[in-house]
Amino acid sequence: MGSSIRIGRIAGIQIGLHASWFVIFFIVAYLFAAGTLRQYHWEEPLYWLVGATISFLFFASVLAHEMSHALVARRVGLRVRDITLFIFGGATSLEDEPKRPRDEAIMAVAGPITSLVLGAVLWGIGAALEHEQEQLSAIASWLGIVNFSLGLFNLIPGFPMDGGRILRAIFWKVRGDRYAATRNAATIGRAFGYLLISTGSGWRSSVGSCRTRPRPRWRR
Ligand SMILES: [Zn+2]
Numbered sequence: 001m002g003s004s005i006r007i008g009r010i011a012g013i014q015i016g017l018h019a020s021w022f023v024i025f026f027i028v029a030y031l032f033a034a035g036t037l038r039q040y041h042w043e044e045p046l047y048w049l050v051g052a053t054i055s056f057l058f059f060a061s062v063l064a065h066e067m068s069h070a071l072v073a074r075r076v077g078l079r080v081r082d083i084t085l086f087i088f089g090g091a092t093s094l095e096d097e098p099k100r101p102r103d104e105a106i107m108a109v110a111g112p113i114t115s116l117v118l119g120a121v122l123w124g125i126g127a128a129l130e131h132e133q134e135q136l137s138a139i140a141s142w143l144g145i146v147n148f149s150l151g152l153f154n155l156i157p158g159f160p161m162d163g164g165r166i167l168r169a170i171f172w173k174v175r176g177d178r179y180a181a182t183r184n185a186a187t188i189g190r191a192f193g194y195l196l197i198s199t200g201s202g203w204r205s206s207v208g209s210c211r212t213r214p215r216p217r218w219r220r
Pocket of ligand 1: 065066069111112154162
């Protein structure tokens with residue numbers, strides 16, 4: 001990714017931030033501070049502080065999602081090149097393609113599971129704090145919704161999103177052929193793929209099937 005900025009390493013994995021993130025950070029913070037959070041009755045600076053915190057932790061949520069793909073990939077013996085965080089998502093780049101359908105499936109499912117679990121836990125914390133600490137409750141509740149949406153959204157079976165990758169792994173297992181499976185998953189996911197191509201999240205691979213089709217520019 002040409003216009004991404006390296007921000008450091010986590011567990012040895014290079015993390016990059018796409019330039020677009022800086023714009024989106026302010027837009028998300030603004031939408032919360034000037035809109036959504038006005039349902040509360042706070043001092044003016046608190047709207048902006050909470051809005052900026054939610055926006056920043058939105059980024060941390062996407063990072064957690066991508067890190068789970070990357071860590072599972074490494075666990076099954078694949079080399080992870082880097083993670084790049086985009087507007088509403090990220091992409092985990094691998095040096096290798098998964099060798100078995102099972103590896104592909106657990107790598108694909110790790111991200112949405114992490115997001116759904118985080119979403120449920122945060123939403124629960126938000127509900128528990130509702131009458132104790134309104135600002136923390138708002139942060140936790142909204143991040144709960146964000147994470148839960150991230151998890152559900154990525155399960156949509158539009159290859160190369162996570163849901164499409166799970167579908168490909170199933171076809172791969174059944175047919176015993178990764179390339180036929182990719183075609184099947186791509187056909188089924190095409191309607192979704194065209195709709196969501198600019199927002200999908202997943203991992204990009206430098207080798208194998210991803211090369212056989214035009215590479216989507218954005219993944220979530
Ligand atoms: Zn994902």
